[in-house]
Amino acid sequence: MRRSVLIAGCGFVGLPLARNFVSSGWETHAITASESSAANLQGEAFRVHAANISERTGLKAFADHSFDVVIHCASSGRGDVSRYAAVFLAGTQNLMAHLDYRRLIFCSSTSVYAQTDGSWVDENSPANSVSETSQVLRKTEDMVLASGGTVTRLAGLYGPGRCVSLQRILEGRAAIQEDGKRVVNSLHQLDAAHALRFLAEAESSGLFNVVDNRPVTEMEWFHYVCERLNKPLPPRGPRDYNRKRGWSSKQVSNKKLRSLAWEPIYPTFKDGLDPLLRGVGT
Numbered sequence: 001m002r003r004s005v006l007i008a009g010c011g012f013v014g015l016p017l018a019r020n021f022v023s024s025g026w027e028t029h030a031i032t033a034s035e036s037s038a039a040n041l042q043g044e045a046f047r048v049h050a051a052n053i054s055e056r057t058g059l060k061a062f063a064d065h066s067f068d069v070v071i072h073c074a075s076s077g078r079g080d081v082s083r084y085a086a087v088f089l090a091g092t093q094n095l096m097a098h099l100d101y102r103r104l105i106f107c108s109s110t111s112v113y114a115q116t117d118g119s120w121v122d123e124n125s126p127a128n129s130v131s132e133t134s135q136v137l138r139k140t141e142d143m144v145l146a147s148g149g150t151v152t153r154l155a156g157l158y159g160p161g162r163c164v165s166l167q168r169i170l171e172g173r174a175a176i177q178e179d180g181k182r183v184v185n186s187l188h189q190l191d192a193a194h195a196l197r198f199l200a201e202a203e204s205s206g207l208f209n210v211v212d213n214r215p216v217t218e219m220e221w222f223h224y225v226c227e228r229l230n231k232p233l234p235p236r237g238p239r240d241y242n243r244k245r246g247w248s249s250k251q252v253s254n255k256k257l258r259s260l261a262w263e264p265i266y267p268t269f270k271d272g273l274d275p276l277l278r279g280v281g282t
């Protein structure tokens, strides 16, 4: 029988993820919050539903469905902690309470690791970010793990149409924090989708970091990109403590996921950024 998946949240990661499942023959359903986003996806080869997972009654259209896998891939957008609680915590509680499924995968973030000393962190490391938004993610993670589900901690996403630091360079708004030694951890959009598909089919559940193979300092990142764009390095600035998920500097390990034989398509930020840099006329 055909396997079926429901992807709750069909945006930057959810869309390539849904296409990935379709191309592997899965019966694929995806949810967006708004009718307008659902309408934009009407040409896709999967079923699209507009539904609010944060509402108790939001999932009633799926009462008669049974899914092999459900993936929570919705985001809080630019929302505050109450939006986090609605989308991540209440949204996941609703998926768990109102859907019939065999496996649940929740997309969390590497921002839950609060380390600031540039050390390596893996799934056994403390994840004690004090930011309120990260605490909502941790609470949701614990709930999913306690139910036997899978949690993926995704690193900073980039891909066609979205790369925050590149955009800042192009708009002349970039700054290198302090001496540039802060470590950044990146993940290409297609590798996020690829890892989620991989974990949907894997025998293992539990907690997995999803990140490329090589964390780099901000300085290395900006050097490479500015050289490729033939632009000067951005000016130095103070630490950016305005980050919603807290300020951190750590090297996130993907060893656990790679031990299952997953490999990123874009192992380093250079591999993933090169096609984007060509697109901006280098």
Ligand SMILES: NC(=O)c1ccc[n+]([C@@H]2O[C@H](COP(=O)([O-])OP(=O)(O)OC[C@H]3O[C@@H](n4cnc5c(N)ncnc54)[C@H](OP(=O)(O)O)[C@@H]3O)[C@@H](O)[C@H]2O)c1
Pocket: 008, 009, 010, 011, 012, 013, 014, 031, 032, 033, 034, 035, 037, 038, 051, 052, 053, 054, 072, 073, 074, 075, 076, 077, 086, 087, 091, 107, 108, 109, 110, 153, 154, 155, 156, 157, 158
């Ligand atoms: N961006 C990063 O660097 C980063 C890093 C680590 C982890 N993550 C995580 O990765 C996941 C995917 O992020 P993304 O960048 O792909 O998100 P995105 O592009 O913002 O897309 C979010 C999707 O979720 C839908 N959605 C939002 N609230 C919903 C609700 N209440 N009910 C149903 N659908 C809802 C949106 O629908 P509408 O279009 O109708 O609003 C949209 O389809 C999220 O869990 C995010 O926290 C992101």
